[in-house]
Amino acid sequence: MPELPEVETIARSLREGTAEQPSILNCQIERVKLFWQRTLAEPAPTKLSHLIKGRKITDVGRRGKFLMICLGEVTLQIHLRMSGDLLIRMGDFPPDKHDRLILWLRNASGETLQLVFNDPRKFGRVWATSDPQRVLSALGPEPLDAALTPTIFYESLIRRKRLLKPLLLDQTFLAGLGNIYTDEVLHLAKLHPLRRSDSLKEDEAERLLAAIRSVLTEGIARNGASIDWVYRGGEFQNHFRVYGRAGQPCPECGTPITRIVVGQRGTHVCERCQPYFG
């Protein structure tokens, strides 16, 4: 499910609250239950409750596709992978079929709420650690961080001699893009996913960075993309240029969108707007 805009949307809703649910800031963790052992990357399952029970949630944020829930000296880091979701249930309910971890929280008003990690495919992972930087150490820069200048971006593209799409999906190169947003970005930038990263000219690299920021910003503004049964709330899926639109007309030129496979991932491209030359 989640790429940077979906994770950012979840982080904001937990931090700031929504019409349906309050913020989880300052809530205290009262009870912890893990339903699928492998969901917990760290620490050992028997040590989780002792590590986090009684702690208060001091902040909620995002780095790349990681949700960061600060509990003072300890941080919960959650990666949703393909099908994970993090949601609030007001009150005390029996677990759903795909719930993998539940934290029972109590807020300042004394209400009980559940912070639920639900993940049908069980690929998601949760870390509870006093050294969150270690888990994030391999991540590349944040795409929306102004410290990433067009010049730095261009030079890093040239340095890594790789196909454009797999490189953009590589979280050590840039943190946050996934399969949907990468296809959208490459179409907006008019670049073919099979272009070699070291073949880009400076103006193409600048165009690519601008497209990355434009697509991610729009995705966040639309609260992410809701597809299938997993993510709820976003509406960016109604504005896709190419993703999932094979056979339908390109929004720029009307040419039917093609579906190819690049690095084992379904890839959507307008062969006219995104011409391929070696």
Add this chain to the structure above:
DNA sequence: CCTGAAACCTGTCTGC
């Protein structure tokens, strides 16, 4: 260093 294949998992959809 790069690429592709396989593994980790469950659910949905399509076609016969």
Add this chain to the structure above:
DNA sequence: TGCAGACAGGTTTCAG
């Protein structure tokens, strides 16, 4: 209705 196969928003590991 049943069943096989393809496919799904991600990452890691291994072979070449």
